Amino acid sequence: MDSRQPPPSRTVFFVSDGTGITAETFGNSILNQFTIRTRHVRRPFIDTADKAHQVVREINHTAELEGRRPIVFLTLIDREVLEVVKTHSRGLVMDMFGTFIAPLESEFGMTSNHRVGRFSDVARSQQYTDRIEAINFSLEHDDGQSAKNLAEADVILIGVSRSGKTPTSLYLAMQHGIKAANYPLIPEDFERGRFPASLAPYKKKCFGLTIDPMRLHQIRSERRPNSGYASLENCRREVKDAELMMRREGIAWLSSTHKSIEEIATTILSDVRPDRLTY
Amino acid sequence: MDSRQPPPSRTVFFVSDGTGITAETFGNSILNQFTIRTRHVRRPFIDTADKAHQVVREINHTAELEGRRPIVFLTLIDREVLEVVKTHSRGLVMDMFGTFIAPLESEFGMTSNHRVGRFSDVARSQQYTDRIEAINFSLEHDDGQSAKNLAEADVILIGVSRSGKTPTSLYLAMQHGIKAANYPLIPEDFERGRFPASLAPYKKKCFGLTIDPMRLHQIRSERRPNSGYASLENCRREVKDAELMMRREGIAWLSSTHKSIEEIATTILSDVRPDRLTY
Numbered sequence A, B: 001m002d003s004r005q006p007p008p009s010r011t012v013f014f015v016s017d018g019t020g021i022t023a024e025t026f027g028n029s030i031l032n033q034f035t036i037r038t039r040h041v042r043r044p045f046i047d048t049a050d051k052a053h054q055v056v057r058e059i060n061h062t063a064e065l066e067g068r069r070p071i072v073f074l075t076l077i078d079r080e081v082l083e084v085v086k087t088h089s090r091g092l093v094m095d096m097f098g099t100f101i102a103p104l105e106s107e108f109g110m111t112s113n114h115r116v117g118r119f120s121d122v123a124r125s126q127q128y129t130d131r132i133e134a135i136n137f138s139l140e141h142d143d144g145q146s147a148k149n150l151a152e153a154d155v156i157l158i159g160v161s162r163s164g165k166t167p168t169s170l171y172l173a174m175q176h177g178i179k180a181a182n183y184p185l186i187p188e189d190f191e192r193g194r195f196p197a198s199l200a201p202y203k204k205k206c207f208g209l210t211i212d213p214m215r216l217h218q219i220r221s222e223r224r225p226n227s228g229y230a231s232l233e234n235c236r237r238e239v240k241d242a243e244l245m246m247r248r249e250g251i252a253w254l255s256s257t258h259k260s261i262e263e264i265a266t267t268i269l270s271d272v273r274p275d276r277l278t279y
Helices: A021-031 A049-065 A079-088 A098-108 A118-122 A128-139 A164-177 A187-192 A199-206 A213-221 A234-247 A261-272 B021-031 B049-066 B079-088 B096-108 B118-120 B126-140 B165-176 B187-190 B200-205 B213-224 B230-250 B263-271
Strands: A009-016 A037-043 A069-075 A090-095 A157-158 A180-184 A206-210 A253-254 B009-017 B037-043 B070-075 B094-095 B155-160 B180-185 B206-210 B254-256
Touching: A009 A021, A009 A049, A021 A037, A021 A069, A021 B096, A037 A049, A049 A079, A069 A079, A079 A090, A079 B263, A090 A098, A090 B096, A098 A157, A098 B021, A098 B094, A118 B070, A118 B165, A128 A164, A128 B165, A157 A164, A157 A199, A157 A234, A157 A261, A164 A180, A164 A261, A164 B126, A164 B165, A187 A234, A187 B230, A206 A234, A213 A234, A253 A261, B009 B021, B009 B049, B021 B037, B021 B070, B037 B049, B049 B079, B049 B213, B070 B079, B079 B094, B094 B096, B126 B165, B126 B180, B155 B165, B155 B230, B155 B263, B165 B180, B165 B263, B180 B230, B187 B230, B200 B206, B206 B230, B206 B263, B213 B230, B254 B263
Parallel strands: A009 A037, A009 A069, A069 A090, A157 A180, A157 A206, A206 A253, B009 B037, B009 B070, B070 B094, B155 B180, B155 B206, B206 B254
Antiparallel strands: none
């Protein structure tokens, strides 16, 4: 490709009768497969024909302005709302629900209920309550704050400061309803030469996070520049000591350096709670 | 339907070369449209033909055991891996990527790059760093812990204790990279009769959460049964006072009672940071 030319660009709409988060996450995975610059517009809570017509005007206006048809990802349940967008918009419409609902209707031998607002039911379900409870648990057990009720934890993440424990525990709680405590491994733990006493009874539930020392150095330097804590030498030593300890104690661990929170969380689930991948 | 008969059931596989979270979230939205009991099996990181064959054996074994073909949602990029599952599995295959990639290839006039492991690049992107920073900010500004750097906040959630502020702030940070502080409105704030001084300069960034007093009573009772704090009378008074204050101060608010975290977060974004719906 001619490097002086910017890659072609396109506007992408995510139109949903709910939050549009599913449409957006899924659409992004697909668009990531193309070398193309995109501008994203999310239009949530489109649940009446009126609102649909308004979005159609916006789509068609964009088409006219840009001289190219926008890409339109739809997660719309209501047939009337769906028809408005499909019939009137001058975009390339990707009907993400309709495409898969039709074959399922025939497979199950039943029609789908075209019900909007599924979340409203969700908000009071047991699964939802568990999720909120897990978030509270993970917050109360962040950064080794409390050794109370560790018996209740589904997972205890361990690792040196800033290895990614906190975001991972919160993600596990929020996305999977997992009660994830986390506990920092500090130089004192390494000097003592034994596994932290409060964790010892729960070794089977522990999972370690490690990180490339250079990356750790960068992260810590943003917080406390030029400190001993952030120095490359100290990062190297802490990471080495932590890995030695985890190896010695037979604790599964992974490096967070090149992984997203989602990937780390899924790997931990596969290892510590494989049952949570089936439900 | 005969109420003595349980609804029909089906096993659903989510097979992905990544975490499978997209496949699962999206598949769930679709399955929710049917009155059918399902058992879910997530199989993440299926990125070789060998692993694909293993999953195919599992799918076919299930088909045999249950006498019904499982539903199989796929988010697989690699053509070889995809072909193994599509050709050999005796499930109803929903190829979620392929279905939409083909029309986009023709629209964009280019082939997709069939790249697996998109997250590995993501983990070091600016967007990802912002997300982690937002999580740290939201944690440090949870429950009015710190009035420091409130100028940096994108949003400040206010509301009575247990109205849903903490999970919502964390979700905004984690999912949208929004720096969301939260601040509890307590009886002393209402007695004083004026808006909390530390928030006054940032009124425009404030968003209120309220909740049905009966629901609040239930939630608080789980934490502190039979306390004055949890009593229905007290919950009624606090909620009434908080709503009065928000109305008086002209602060937008919504009720979290029948809403999921995702819905609350999207509504807040639409109101306080509509720019975050376009990027």
